[in-house]
Amino acid sequence: MTGPAPTRRSGRWIERWDPEDEAFWQATGERTARRNLWFSVLSEHIGFSVWTLWSVLVLFMGPEYGLTPADKFLLTSVVTLVGAVVRVPYTFAVAVFGGRNWTIISASLLLIPTVAAFVVMEPGTSYSTFLLVGLLAGIGGGNFASSMTNINAFFPLRKKGWALGLNAGGGNIGVPVIQLVALAIIGASGGPRVLLGIYIPLIVVAAVLAALFMDNLSSVKNDTGAAKDAARDAHTWIMSVLYIGTFGSFIGYSFAFGQVLTNGFGRTPLQAAYLTFIGPLLGSLIRPLGGWLADRYGGARITLWNYVGMAAATAVLIVASMQKSLPLFVSAFVVLFVLSGLGNGSTFKMIPGIFQAKALAKGLEGEAAVAHGRRLSGASMGLIGAVGALGGVGINLAFRQSFLSYGSGTGAFVAFLAYYGVCFAVTWAVYLRRTAARVPATAAAPEAQAQLSYVEV
Incomplete structure (x- = not known):
């Protein structure tokens, strides 16, 4: 039996989209969703490259540019900050313009910071000019939010961990x-x-x-109120705290790793460049695995133990930093990158599961529950992604202060270790702690049942 094809109108708009309908998904839905996924990955990939452009450009900026290590950390912090902030309007943009249309616009906007950097990138350019052009590069960070919101709408709940992990991992790479x-x-x-x-x-x-091969979903357009509803939900902000620990670590370390090696271990830019790509590469590649593991075992469980690993790797980094052991430092940093990527996948899989559980707790069933969960999870992803990216700002500022105060990154790593401990505690307390024993049988309200179901998200 074959399901009905997506109902289309001009301009590559799909009017009817029901990925939870197995017949529809098998007949035409999966093929369409995968096509949009691949071209979304490409656009987001270029967006991430432009966003992290200055983490590479600062390695080219030798003494002739007149910048101190603190100047460079501030420059990359500014880029990271803008990338985090623009994720909020980029989340709304999918509902306003349509996923395909906004992908075309957001990809084209990347020309502005890239051409601007091409023009000013030479010794003698003022530091304020570099900061301004760095601000422009931050728009590349917004592509993630719109891409994840868009792709979330294309896939059924049982496939979201894999699809979102692949989409984000392809961008992260x-x-x-x-x-x-x-x-x-x-x-x-x-x-x-x-x-x-x-x-x-x-x-x-x-x-x-994107113009040639992507589609817009009418069900997503004109639903800007979803972001407001998501912002009022406590779980959006709880998951933001957790995502700071995973994605904030990934993007923050990606910007800072090369500078830590040059300033803390005396590596030349070329020597640093030989090492800096390894961690982000492995962290990006493993993100889909984090989503798949979350699909299979539950995102909350994977996230909890992932924070244990991140804390352990950070403890090793503190020891390596104090002993000035480059091999141990690089090895532990690469492990930390891998775990941040794994956690990125598992935390983002938790989001649709949480909102689906809340929909069921409200008494919604069937397509109504699916639609409610998809609506809020898609909107919350952009907000969570924005707050999570602020963790990258915090990491760069922490390194800047640590090098100014102590001449090394050790102080920053101590702060990161404490934050991972907080994330572990929050994950356990909110999503894994058993509460049934404290709830009377007669008061086994839907919210209590939803609390228990979070274990499986």
Whole structure:
């Protein structure tokens, strides 16, 4: 038996979309969803590359640029901050313009910071100019929020962990890719403008392919109120705290790793570039696995034990930093990157499961429950992604202060270790702690049942 095809109108709009209908999904839904996923990944990948551009460009900026280590950490902090802030309007943009339409616009906007960096990237440019151009690069961080909101609407709940993990992982991998390209350029004695010249045509390609092969979902458009409803839900902010610990770590360390190696261990930019791409690469590749494990065993369980691993790796980093052991430091940092990627996948799988559980607790059933959960989870993802990215700002500012105060990153790592402990406690207390024993049998209200069901999200 074959299900009905998606109902379309002009402009690549799909009027009817029901991925939870197995017949619909098998007949046409899965093929359409996967096509949109792949081109969403491409656009988000380029967005991440542009966002993390300055983590690479600062390695090209030698003494002739007149910047101190603190200047460089502040520059990358500003880029990270803007990338976090713009995720909020980017989340609304999918509902206002449609997923395909906004992907075209957001990809095209990446030309602005890339061309601007191409123009100013030379010794003699003022620090304020570099800060301004860095602000522009932050828009690349917004692509993640709109992409995740869009792709969340295309896939059924049972596939969301894998799909969202793949979408985000494909985007995250833009970080090590641009670092690898920079490594090749530095190794060939090329300048930063060569790197920028490579990415300008790639941005155009991503925008054109989105126009040709992606779709808009009418069910997502004109629902800007979903973000307001998501902002009023406590779980949006609880998950934001957890996502600061995973994605905030990933993006913050991606920006800071090279600078920590050059400032803390005396590595040259080329030597640092040989090492910096490894952690982000593995962290990106493993993100879909985090989503898959969460689909199979429950996102809350995977997230809880992932924080245990992140805390342990950070403790090793403190020891390595104090002993100035580069091999131990790099090894532990790579492990921390891998765990941050795994946690990124598991935390984002938790979000649709939480809102689905709340829908059932409200007494909703069937398609009504699915629609309610999909609506709020899609909106909350952008907000959670925005707050989570602020963790990257905190990491860069913490490193800046640690190097100013102590001449090393050890103080920053102590703060990170404490935060991972907080995340472990929050995950356990909110999503895994058994509460049935404290709830009278006659008062086994839907909310109590939903609390128990969070174990499986």
